[in-house]
Amino acid sequence: MISSGFLLRPCKNFIKQSYKHNWIKPDGFETGIQVYNCITEGKTPLILKNKQLITWYTCGPTVYDTSHIGHACCYVKLDVIQRILKSYFKYNIVMVMNITDIDDKIIYKANQTNTLYKDVATRYEKEFLKDLQDLGVTEPNIILRVTENIELIIDFIKKLEDGGQAYKAKDNSVYFDVKHYNNYGKLQNIGDQMIQQEQNDFKKSSADFALWKGSKKGEPFWHSPWGTGRPGWHIECSALASHILGSNIDIHAGGLDLRFPHHENEEAQSCAYHKTNQWVNYWLHTGHLHLKSAEKMSKSLKNTISIQEMLKIATPDVFRLSCLMSHYRSNVEYSKELLETAENLLKVYKNLLNSCDDYKKGYLKATINTEILTQALNDAYDNIHRSLCDDFDTPAVIKCLNDLVSVTNSMLHATVSSNSDGGLYTVMGVANFVSNTLSMFGINFESKTHTSQDFTEIMDILNTFRQNVRLIGVANKDQEVLKLCDNVRIRLRHLGIDIKDHAKASSWSR
Ligand SMILES: [Zn+2]
Structure with a gap:
């Protein structure tokens, strides 16, 4: 989920230098590319597990509402990086994305609109995929929905519980036990005791987070070893990404606001699951999109502009170029x-x-x-x-x-x-x-070179004819002929064709 306005943040009063987590340089193939690494807080060489193949996971949307230009900015910027890796550096990227089709916000929307949660999710997933298409964003190779993969998410949580990394609490929810994982906070370079997540009375520690949410009255639920309920948000990406891409992934991407707690939690539970010290080799985070002289754009701030609204005043190419004009990690001030x-x-x-x-x-x-x-x-x-x-x-x-x-x-x-x-x-x-x-x-x-051959030939004939008539008009100072030539130029301009008159010739362009 991108730019959801998630308000949990690490506590600010930490001494940053006290906690240096190690990033493990992967074994593999040098690309010659340097990428920013949030764990080392500097640029590190991009090294791939496979010579030519990149495994890439991007966090997909929670489909409860229309996507806004903050989402567009994130997905276009990530699409640009993927295109660079594919078209320029000639790598083969396998891209996986999740769709969060069950979540508090979806249930709330369904209740508000008196519809089924599934109908809400289906509607906004369709909209989201059309938005990506309209923006020219390449569709992921594999899209996985949470509700279609509940069994494998339960298996993932069960393995964590069996390994002593998770516990069932009195609210019938299952929490990740942060105290049993010694590298928590590595994406922020802070210690686990400095981090507080959503408060409740059932967790052993405030840093723990829900893997499975015990069901509440009237909510959709699935059966599990812990009773009825549904998956927490963070676990879905770990389970789905691991299912397709395994125990070590080259690149995992999303908006900067996902770094904590979402990506931190993903890394923690996946490392615990795979019994490894590094699940993702490179985390890529895109900067936020702000409205000029406003806070971050988000649904909770009620200051969003939908992708389709934006596309009424700008072409996909114009929006893409406006994204290219700033670095992917920088914030974009939209105006x-x-x-x-x-x-x-x-x-x-x-x-x-x-x-x-x-x-x-x-x-x-x-x-x-x-x-x-x-x-x-x-x-x-x-x-x-x-x-x-x-x-x-x-x-x-x-x-x-x-x-x-x-x-x-x-x-x-x-x-x-x-x-x-x-x-x-x-x-x-x-x-x-x-x-x-x-x-x-x-x-x-x-451009002209990309239009159909017939159209180009017809325009060449028309342009040459008009050019010759106009030169006769100029030579004879015949105002009536020149006016007729001007009329043709004006009418063609309305069709998006630009005629330029030079001293001895005329040219055309679209
Ligand atoms: Zn995710």
Whole structure:
């Protein structure tokens, strides 16, 4: 669950230096990538268990309401990292996600709306998956629902109880015994005695957390060795992720607010279950999304904007670019200005690709300094590689792209009368590089080169005809002919086709 407004936090009055938990450097294959590690509180090399395969688990949503742009930001940022690993570094990622389809909030919503909890969950799961699709987020390979896997969750808890790591309390709930696990607090680098979780009278210690919740009157329940009840929230991810990905996972991801208590608890109970000191090798956490001059966006604060509302004013590419403009670990300050900045930047890239196309077709005359442009292209390649290896630093990548675009534009738009020899392959090299880099992030332009062949040919014929008629009009100073040409240009603009008149030619773009 992401950005749920979970309010439990570690106590603040701890001496941080007193508790240094060890991160165990995995045995395996170096990737050349450095990632931020919340346990060491610094960047560490990303080492994979398998040469080419990455096992990845992302915490999915609690499906009780419409997803908001805070969720969108988290899932788009994680999608970008996965695309970098897949498309740029050529790794094969197996991605697993859970759907929390039974939870206090779902039951509350069902009671409020006088519907079945299952109907609430089904409705919002469908919405969530459509939101991901609309945002261009790649669907996980495997999605597991809690209610379809109750047996394996019970087995997981039973093994913890048998191993002395969990106990049944008088409220018929089962709690994880934090005192019997000696590495609690490692994701925050604090000690277990400093951590308090949800208070109740039945737990041995305030740090303990529920694995199984004894049923309350009127709530959905399942039978278990401890009586009727349902799983706690944290246990589902440990049981489901372990079921598919085993006792050691490369990457586990989610929003920053999941680090405590959710991920801390997941790691603790999974290490206890697998009898290991490290279940997850790398925890990736995305920053929060804030409204400008507001607190974090969450349902509890009643200041949410739904994904579909946002998509009415921004395309998925614009939103994705606005996410790329900040580091995945940084908070995003959402505003209309942010979307406008991303939209304008997207136009800059589109215009560059169109100008490269115009240059190729001879509509645009330019003197290309091949040596300088090739050097700029090589620099961009090296700098972008370095930035991607440095904890997936997408804002640095965007800056490199912008520098390259700026150098290319300065050459393409300097006034000259003929094209220079040897410039075309360099210009096309820049166009390919910019387009491929954005495409690697999941931004694909529907440029002229990507439209259907028929449409392109028809537009070329229409453009050439209009261009010749217009040149006759200009030569004869025939205002009526020029007005007719202008009308065609205006009407095509309404269809999203932009005609540009140059001194001796006209060009078109979508
Ligand atoms: Zn989880």
